[in-house]
Amino acid sequence: MRAADGGSTHRALVTEHDGYMLRIPARMVDAYRFREIVARARQIRSDLRLRDLLRQALDLWRGPVLGGWASTHPDHSLCESLESARLTVAEDLYEAELRLGNHELVVDDLIELSATNPNRDRLTAALMVALHRAGRSTEAAAVFHQRRRWLRNEYGVNAAPTLQRLHIAILRHDPAVELRTASGRF
Template sequence: MQIRDADTGIVLGPAGARGRILLGALAARAGQAVPVRQLIEEVWAGAPPAGAPNALQAHVTRLRRLLTVRQDAAGPGRSTVVAGALGYALRPGAGRLDAERFGQLVAQGRARAAADPDGAGELLRAALSLWRGPALEGSRGGAVCDAAAARLEELRLVAAEALYDLCLHGGRHAQIVAELEELTAAHPLRERLNEQLMVALCRLGRPAEALGVYERTRRCWLRELGVEPGPALARRARAIAGHAVPDTAAHAAGLQGAAPDGGGPLSARGLRQEIARLERGIERLSARRGELVGRLEALGADGTVRA
């Protein structure tokens, strides 16, 4: 988490870990007051020093100074930290937060997808280019920053999936294989990304590798969740095994969202089905965990079964 000069791109700070955590927590709830107690918990990881409120105030003062560097005090884009009865709040100037700009570009890209797929793809690329690493890097570890980072990462992956749908729809599958391989390695349980990689590989005349992606994903799901991947991925594998080259229509529909009753990847029914399937897997995993815990408790210190 950093403050950069908007003109030069130079990193202004914060220099210390606690300053970065404070900035991350305030940015995660930009425009909202974060209680002092919660900020103390976040900044000192549950082990605050004596006089923590005063120490926090000192960090806020240093953060304010950083935010005023090269800013016009009367300008509309000015960012600052304000104190109130409920705590401290970051009030960012318009367009000052990367997360805000990212969301705007993604929304614009989705809105243009049907009428101008190429323009929509450029907007989504621009949105994803704002990412310089993991969300809130250097600020994580507390409840506020961890929750915000998970939400932002999900938004990033959804935007990437939308971009790759457009690329597949436009026949640009060769351009995205390397990116998809990297993302599926980092997120092996992500069905949509794995399906997109399968489609791209198949179109490049590499169906055996596409089916290998399915088998790898299936093994990962069974190992981690105790259930098979969803039916859409299985259908894709069967189609590829039957030598069917995936067309582009499904990907355009996937980006715009299926009909409300269509059961597609973005439909309410499809999402409910996936949630129910995952919940069944969680129940099985919980039961298995209880069984193993019981067996562990039945063992003595030397590994023998207690009488």
């Protein structure tokens, strides 16, 4: 194909086999850019820089993959993989925020994200820690009990041992749950 000025142009949408193929540079695809930023973030040791990169990656999201369209096609696993990656990055981000002492800033976001993803133990743990550090230990304990009931009713299983230990530590006001230095974990 020729452009009006005589130069050639790139055809982004081409016919291939029994359908169409969109051919654009990878840097123009949000999913590719997301994975690229996350890969860079995995090399970072500073929680401040890690937080900034993870937020940059999550800012690329504008809703569910493919607008929430569910497919029975094999490509559906790609959508699930991307959604899982988004949640993992969110977990990493909130854990970094907690290490930075930003529990007050993230607690409301964690309440929403944890409620919509009750099967993600890291989100539940981060929420419990944020609530406890914000002086809302009773709510942190309630989150554990609610999650434990949900797991029992939905799957017939107990809460993970890590959540059980965290629950006990919160009840005891164990110093291990309190804010640590940037190198410590909660």
